[in-house]
Amino acid sequence: MSHDHSNPLPSYMKVFYSLMALTVLTVLAAKQLTFPHEWGTPGDILHVAIGVVIAVIKVIAVMYIFMHLKFDHPMLRFFVYIPVFLFLVFGFALNFLESFTYTH
Amino acid sequence: MSLALNLSHEPITKIPHGKLAMWAFLASELMFFSGFFGGFIVLRNTNYDVFGAGSAHLNWTLALINTFILIGSSLTMALAIHNLEHKKDGAFRLFMGLTILGGFGFLIVKYIEYSSKFADGLFPGQENHTVFYSFYFLMTGFHALHVIAGMIPMAYIFFKGFTKAGYPYPSKVETLGLYWHFVDLMWIFIFPALYLMIPYHVAGAH
Amino acid sequence: MNDILSVFDMLAWFPENISTFGQELDNLFAVIYWISVAIFFLTFGLMGYFMWKYRAREGGRGYNYHGNNIVEITWTILPTILFAGIGVYSDAIWETTKYSSKMPKPDVEIIVLGKQFGWYFLYPGADGTFGRNAYNDRTARALMSATNPFGIDENDPASADDFVVENQFRVPVNANVMVRGSSIDVLHSFFLPHARVKQDVVPGTWMNIWFNLFKTGTYELACAELCGGGHYAMRAEYQVLSKSGYDAWLDQKAMEKAAALAPPAAAAPAEGETPAADAGTDTGNDTGDVWSE
Amino acid sequence: MSTSLAHTEEHADHGHAHEHEHHDLPWYRKYVFSTDHKVISKQFMLASLIFLFIGGAFALMLRWQLAYPGEAIPVIGHLLPDTWVAEPGSGVITPEFFVQLTTMHATIMIFFVIIPMAVGMFGNFCIPLMIGTDDMALPRLNMWSFWLVPPAGLIMLAGVFTEMGYAGAGWTSYPPLAADINKEAFTFSGQTLWLISVFMIGFSSIMGAVNYVATVLNKRAKGMKLFDMPLTVWGLFITAIIATLGTPVLAAGLAMLFFDNFFHTSFFIPDHLVSGASFPGGGQPVLFQHVFWFYSHPAVYIMILPLMGIVSEVLATFSRKPIYGYKAMVFAVAGIAFLGFIVWGHHMFQSGMNPLLGTTFMLSTIVIAVPSSIKVFNWLGTLWRGNIHFSSAMLAALAFVSMFIIGGLSGVFMASAPVDIYIHDTYFIVAHIHYVLFGGSLFGIFAGIYYWFPKMFGKMLSESWGRRHLFWSFLAFNATFFPMHVLGIGGHMRRIYDPNVYDFLKGMQGMNEFITIAAIVMGFSQLMLVGNILYSLKWGKKAPRNPWNANTLEWAAPPHPGHGNFDMDITVYRGPYEFGVEGRELDYWPQWEPGKSITVHHHTIAVSDDTSTSVGMH
Ligand code: HEA
Numbered sequence A: 001m002s003h004d005h006s007n008p009l010p011s012y013m014k015v016f017y018s019l020m021a022l023t024v025l026t027v028l029a030a031k032q033l034t035f036p037h038e039w040g041t042p043g044d045i046l047h048v049a050i051g052v053v054i055a056v057i058k059v060i061a062v063m064y065i066f067m068h069l070k071f072d073h074p075m076l077r078f079f080v081y082i083p084v085f086l087f088l089v090f091g092f093a094l095n096f097l098e099s100f101t102y103t104h
Numbered sequence B: 001m002s003l004a005l006n007l008s009h010e011p012i013t014k015i016p017h018g019k020l021a022m023w024a025f026l027a028s029e030l031m032f033f034s035g036f037f038g039g040f041i042v043l044r045n046t047n048y049d050v051f052g053a054g055s056a057h058l059n060w061t062l063a064l065i066n067t068f069i070l071i072g073s074s075l076t077m078a079l080a081i082h083n084l085e086h087k088k089d090g091a092f093r094l095f096m097g098l099t100i101l102g103g104f105g106f107l108i109v110k111y112i113e114y115s116s117k118f119a120d121g122l123f124p125g126q127e128n129h130t131v132f133y134s135f136y137f138l139m140t141g142f143h144a145l146h147v148i149a150g151m152i153p154m155a156y157i158f159f160k161g162f163t164k165a166g167y168p169y170p171s172k173v174e175t176l177g178l179y180w181h182f183v184d185l186m187w188i189f190i191f192p193a194l195y196l197m198i199p200y201h202v203a204g205a206h
Numbered sequence C: 001m002n003d004i005l006s007v008f009d010m011l012a013w014f015p016e017n018i019s020t021f022g023q024e025l026d027n028l029f030a031v032i033y034w035i036s037v038a039i040f041f042l043t044f045g046l047m048g049y050f051m052w053k054y055r056a057r058e059g060g061r062g063y064n065y066h067g068n069n070i071v072e073i074t075w076t077i078l079p080t081i082l083f084a085g086i087g088v089y090s091d092a093i094w095e096t097t098k099y100s101s102k103m104p105k106p107d108v109e110i111i112v113l114g115k116q117f118g119w120y121f122l123y124p125g126a127d128g129t130f131g132r133n134a135y136n137d138r139t140a141r142a143l144m145s146a147t148n149p150f151g152i153d154e155n156d157p158a159s160a161d162d163f164v165v166e167n168q169f170r171v172p173v174n175a176n177v178m179v180r181g182s183s184i185d186v187l188h189s190f191f192l193p194h195a196r197v198k199q200d201v202v203p204g205t206w207m208n209i210w211f212n213l214f215k216t217g218t219y220e221l222a223c224a225e226l227c228g229g230g231h232y233a234m235r236a237e238y239q240v241l242s243k244s245g246y247d248a249w250l251d252q253k254a255m256e257k258a259a260a261l262a263p264p265a266a267a268a269p270a271e272g273e274t275p276a277a278d279a280g281t282d283t284g285n286d287t288g289d290v291w292s293e
Numbered sequence D: 001m002s003t004s005l006a007h008t009e010e011h012a013d014h015g016h017a018h019e020h021e022h023h024d025l026p027w028y029r030k031y032v033f034s035t036d037h038k039v040i041s042k043q044f045m046l047a048s049l050i051f052l053f054i055g056g057a058f059a060l061m062l063r064w065q066l067a068y069p070g071e072a073i074p075v076i077g078h079l080l081p082d083t084w085v086a087e088p089g090s091g092v093i094t095p096e097f098f099v100q101l102t103t104m105h106a107t108i109m110i111f112f113v114i115i116p117m118a119v120g121m122f123g124n125f126c127i128p129l130m131i132g133t134d135d136m137a138l139p140r141l142n143m144w145s146f147w148l149v150p151p152a153g154l155i156m157l158a159g160v161f162t163e164m165g166y167a168g169a170g171w172t173s174y175p176p177l178a179a180d181i182n183k184e185a186f187t188f189s190g191q192t193l194w195l196i197s198v199f200m201i202g203f204s205s206i207m208g209a210v211n212y213v214a215t216v217l218n219k220r221a222k223g224m225k226l227f228d229m230p231l232t233v234w235g236l237f238i239t240a241i242i243a244t245l246g247t248p249v250l251a252a253g254l255a256m257l258f259f260d261n262f263f264h265t266s267f268f269i270p271d272h273l274v275s276g277a278s279f280p281g282g283g284q285p286v287l288f289q290h291v292f293w294f295y296s297h298p299a300v301y302i303m304i305l306p307l308m309g310i311v312s313e314v315l316a317t318f319s320r321k322p323i324y325g326y327k328a329m330v331f332a333v334a335g336i337a338f339l340g341f342i343v344w345g346h347h348m349f350q351s352g353m354n355p356l357l358g359t360t361f362m363l364s365t366i367v368i369a370v371p372s373s374i375k376v377f378n379w380l381g382t383l384w385r386g387n388i389h390f391s392s393a394m395l396a397a398l399a400f401v402s403m404f405i406i407g408g409l410s411g412v413f414m415a416s417a418p419v420d421i422y423i424h425d426t427y428f429i430v431a432h433i434h435y436v437l438f439g440g441s442l443f444g445i446f447a448g449i450y451y452w453f454p455k456m457f458g459k460m461l462s463e464s465w466g467r468r469h470l471f472w473s474f475l476a477f478n479a480t481f482f483p484m485h486v487l488g489i490g491g492h493m494r495r496i497y498d499p500n501v502y503d504f505l506k507g508m509q510g511m512n513e514f515i516t517i518a519a520i521v522m523g524f525s526q527l528m529l530v531g532n533i534l535y536s537l538k539w540g541k542k543a544p545r546n547p548w549n550a551n552t553l554e555w556a557a558p559p560h561p562g563h564g565n566f567d568m569d570i571t572v573y574r575g576p577y578e579f580g581v582e583g584r585e586l587d588y589w590p591q592w593e594p595g596k597s598i599t600v601h602h603h604t605i606a607v608s609d610d611t612s613t614s615v616g617m618h
C-alpha cells in the first residue's frame, strides 16, 4: 500500500545519512567530549543525557520516515505514544527504588 | 449463497489487517524492552561501578560496525519495499538480498563478540560474570533473537521473489519492514546504553 | 447460630491492640467499614427493590431511557469526594507509620534478620551502640555467613557487648522501638498482629520499622510473606517488659555474653541464676538463645 | 419470550448450506487446527473447563489441610506419592506440597481458566459475531494463540516430575524464593517450568490481543460506528489494549527471573545472600515486584472488563431496557484501563517500596474505584423501571454485580495503605481475590455461557438446572469466602500450612472447618454446570435464531453458525440496546433492522412505519 504521491527515496537517503552521522556523533560524544573531572557523577549524567537525546532523534527519524508514521493514518502514532508514556511512568516509579533506607 | 455476502469489506481504517496488527505488536514489543530498560535503569543506579567496568570492557568498535550494518539494512529494506510497490522486481530482489545479508553480517559480528566474551569468562555461571553482563547477554540476546526471527520470513519472501509470479504481496513486505525497522530502532537504544555510557572514573581506570 | 452471626460483627475479631498508632489504624478501618456497610445496604437494597418491583409482568415493557448526564455527574462526583476524604485521612496515618522522616527518635534499637525459617535479633547491649556490622557498614556485608548472619566485626570493641537472640525478643513498654530489618535469604515479612505492624524484609536492603507498645505481656511475631515450605512455622515470641524488667534482661544477657567469651572453663552459667526480673515475665530458657560461635 | 420460536425451521437448512462448503477440509483442520473463530472459542472453553476442575481440586486439597490439619485427605490422600505426604501412606500433605498447591491453584485459575475464558473464549466468539463480520482479521494467528495454551499447561503441570515438585513460590513468584536460590544452575525445577509456561501463556495473550485490536478497528459491519458497538466488544477491545501493553512487561520480568533461576544471573538477587549456590549479586528483589505488578494489576482488569461487558449485555437484554448511560459505561471502562496502569504499587505497600510512592499509589488506587462506582450505579440504573426476566444468565449477572460490589468494597480497605499494613497478606486479601475473581469474573463467565450457549452450540441449556447450579454456587460461594474476611481481620496469614502454630489464631479452627465444608459443596455444585452442558449438547432443545429477543448482531446469524457466520448482509442502523422503543410493537429493535427513529430527551422513538414483527430476515 503506497502512502503518498511524492517519491520517498530522497528522504530515505537523507534519513540514512543522518543516522550514520548521528551514530558517529554519539560515539564521539561519548569518547571525546569531556566534562571537568571534578564534576564526577553529574558529568556522567550529562553523557547519558546526550546519548539518550541522540538516540531519541534517531529513533524519531526511523519511525517517522522509514516506518511511515509521518504519512500514515494518524491513529498509528498512538501505538508509539502510549508505550512511551507508560515507560516514562514506569521508569519514574523505578527511580525511587533504592532511595529508601540503606541508612548509615 | 454466502458468496453474495459482503461481510469482509475493505478495512475501515484503510490500514491492512496485518499492518495494523503489526503496529499493535510493535507497541507490545516496545513495552517488552521497556521492562528490560526499567530494570537496567534501576540496577545501573545501584551498581554504578560494576556497570561502568562492564561497559568499558565491551568492544564498542564491533558494536559500531553492527550499528552501521543495521542502519544499512534498514535502508535497503525501505528500498526493497519501495521497489516492490513500483513493480521493479529486480531491484526488489537485490535490496531484499542485501537486507538479509545485513542480518547475517550482524549475526556474524555478534558471534565474534560473544565468543570473546565467553573466552573472558563473562557468561553467566563463569567466574568473571557480573550483573552488567547479565544485562548484556539478556538485551543483546533477545535482540539477536529478533534479528533471526525477522530473517526467516525475509528469506521466504526473497526466494518467492525469484518465481515467475514474483512476490505478490507488497503490503506483507511492508509489514515485515516495520518489524525490521523496529529491530534497528531497539539497537539504537541498546548501543549507547550498553557500550557507551561509561562513568569517568571507571573509564580512566582502564 | 450465634457463632455464625458473629461473623457479621467483624470489628470484634481484631486481636487486642497494644501499640500507640494501632488505635488510629483500627479507627480508620472502622470508618471504612461503616462506609462500606452503608454502601452495601444502599446498593443491595436498591438492587433487591428493583428486582422485586420491576419483575417481568405479563405484557410489560422496559422503559426506553438512555440515562441522564446530570445523574452521571452526580454519582461520579459524590464518590470522588468520599474517596478523597478517605485518601487524605489515610495518608496522615500512613506518613506517621512509615515515613522514615517522621519516625520518632528511637529509645531502643534492634536489628532483625529473617531467615528460612526463623528470626535473629541483634541488640546493642549495655553500651546502647552497635559495633561494626552489616547494617551500619556496607563493607561488613562481606563478613556475613551462616554462623555470623549480622556480619558482626568482633574486632570492633563496640561489638563486644552486642548480643544475638533467636526467635525470642524483648522490648520495653512505652518506648519508641526502632527495628532495622533485613533478610539473609528470601523475602520475609515482619508481622506483629497485636501491634498492627507489618513490613517485608528484603535481603540487601534495610527497612525501618518502628512501634511503641503500651501493654506488657507475651505476644507473637509471624512471618507474613511466603518464604518456602516452613513459612507457616516462622514464628517468634516477644515480651513487652516494664523498664526495670527490660534492663534486668539486658544485664543478664551481658553476663551471659561475657561468660561465653571467657575461656571455656568459666563458661557455665547455670540456669536459674538469672537476676530476678519482673515477676514471672522471664521464661528462663534464654541460654538457648545465645549466639556466640 | 416465545416470539422467536417460529424461526427455528428455516435455519436448519441454512446450517446445511454452510456445512457443504467445508466438507473439503480434512477433519483435523476443522476440529483441531481450525482457523474458525468459533471453533477456537470452543477449544478455549473445553481446555479452561478442564483446568477449572484441576485448579478446583487443588483448592479443595489445600482447604482440607487447613480445616483438618494432620488428617489424611479422604480418597485422594492415599493415592499421593510418598514425597508429597508427611509419612508414607499417611495421606497428610507436607508443608512444601501445600504451598505448591496454593501456587498451582492460583496460577491455573488465573492464567489457564479466567484469562483464557474471558479473553480467549468470549473474545473469539463474540467479537466477530457482534461486529457482524465473518472471522478475525488474522485467523491463522488466532489459531496459534490457542495452540500455545495446552503445551503451556502441560509444561507447568510437568513440574511434578522434577525433584522438588511443582513451583512453590505463590502465583506472584517473588524472587529470591522463585529464583530457587539453593538450586544448581542449568537444572530444571517446577519453578523453571512455571516460568517457561507463563511466558508462553503471555505470548499467546499478546497474539490474541493484537488480533482483537485489528479486528475491532478494521472489520466492523457497514454502518457500525465505534459507539454502536455492544459493551461486550468494548470491554474486550479495551482488554486487548491492556494485554498488548501489559503482558510484554511481565514477559520481560519472567525472562529476567528465568535467567536468574536457570543461569544464576542476579537481576533480582542481592549480593550478600547466605545461600548454597553462588550468585554474582547486585540485584534488586523489589524490582521484580514492580515489573510483575505492572502487568498483574492491569491483568486483574483483563480478568474483569470483558465480563463487565457481558454482564451489561445480559442485564440490558433481560431487563428489556437500554443500558443506563452507555457512553458513561464506555468511558468508565477506558478510565479503569488507563488508571489500572498507574496503581500497581498498591500490592507493594509493605514490600519496602519507598513510602512516598505508597502515598501516590494509594491515591491513584482510591481514584480507580470511581469508574467502578459509575459502572455499578449504571447497572442499577439499568434495572430501574425494567421488565426483569430471571433467566439463568440474568441470575448469574446479578450475582456478578452484587459480588463485585462486595469484592470492590474490600478492595477499598486495602487501597488505604495504613489499613493494608494490617490486612496485607492475610485472608482478607484472599476473600477479596475470590469475591472479585470468583464472585465477579467466574459468575460473569457463567452468565456468558448461559447467554451464548444457544448460539455456540445451537442447543438450549436447561434453565431449571441452570438456576439450581447458580443457587448452590451463590450460596456456597458466600459461605466459603465471606468468613475469610473475618479470618483476615483476626490476622490469619495467607499461604500458611497450619494456623494452629499461632496462639492468636487458635480460636479460628471452627471457621476454617466451616469454610472447607462450604468449599466442597461449591466444588460439587459445579458438576451441575458440566452435567447441564453435556446433557443439553445431546438432548437439549434446538435453539432458535434469537432466543432472548436481543438486539446485537450475533443474533442475526443462524443458530450454530457455520464458517462465515452470517447468511445475510449486515448493515447496522442503531445502537445495541434499543429496548422498549415507543412506536414499535416489539419491545426490542435489532441493530440490523432498518427503520428510522428520533431521540427525544433520552428516549428513542420509532418514526417510520416499520413495525413489522420480523426478526431480521430480509
Ligand atoms: C478481577 C480482579 C480484581 C478486581 C476487579 C480488583 C479490584 C480492586 N482491587 Fe484487587 N486484587 C485482585 C483482583 C482484583 N482486584 C487480586 C487477585 C489481588 C491479590 C493478588 C495477590 O496478592 O495474590 C488483589 C489485591 C488487591 C490489593 C493488594 C492487597 C494486598 O496484597 O495487600 C489492593 C490494594 O489496594 C486491591 C485493591 C483493589 C481495588 C481498590 C479495586 C477496585 O477496582 C474496586 C472498585 C469497586 C468498588 C469500589 C465497588 C463498587 C462500587 C460501588 C458500589 C460504588 C460505591 C462505593 C463507594 C463510594 C466506596 N486489590
Ligand code: HEA
Pocket: D052, D053, D055, D056, D057, D059, D060, D061, D062, D063, D102, D103, D105, D106, D107, D109, D110, D113, D114, D170, D171, D172, D430, D433, D434, D437, D438, D441, D442, D480, D493, D494, D495, D496, D519, D522, D523, D524, D525, D526, D527
Ligand atoms: C479465578 C480464580 C480463582 C478461583 C475460581 C478460585 C477458587 C477457589 N479458591 Fe482460590 N485463589 C485464587 C484464585 C481463585 N480461586 C488466587 C489468585 C489465590 C492466591 C494464591 C496465592 O496466594 O498465590 C487463591 C488462593 C486461595 C486460598 C488461599 C490459599 C492460601 O493462601 O494458603 C484458598 C483457601 O481456601 C482458596 C480456596 C479456593 C476455593 C475453595 C475455591 C473454589 O471455588 C474451588 C471450587 C471448585 C471448583 C470450581 C472445581 C470443581 C471441582 C470438583 C467438583 C472436583 C471435586 C473433585 C475432587 C476434589 C477430586 N484459594
Ligand code: CUA
Pocket: C114, C115, C116, C117, C187, C188, C189, C223, C224, C225, C226, C227, C228, C230, C231, C232, C234
Ligand atoms: Cu518467612 Cu514466611
Ligand SMILES: [Cu+2]
Pocket: D296, D297, D300, D344, D346, D347
Ligand atoms: Cu491490584
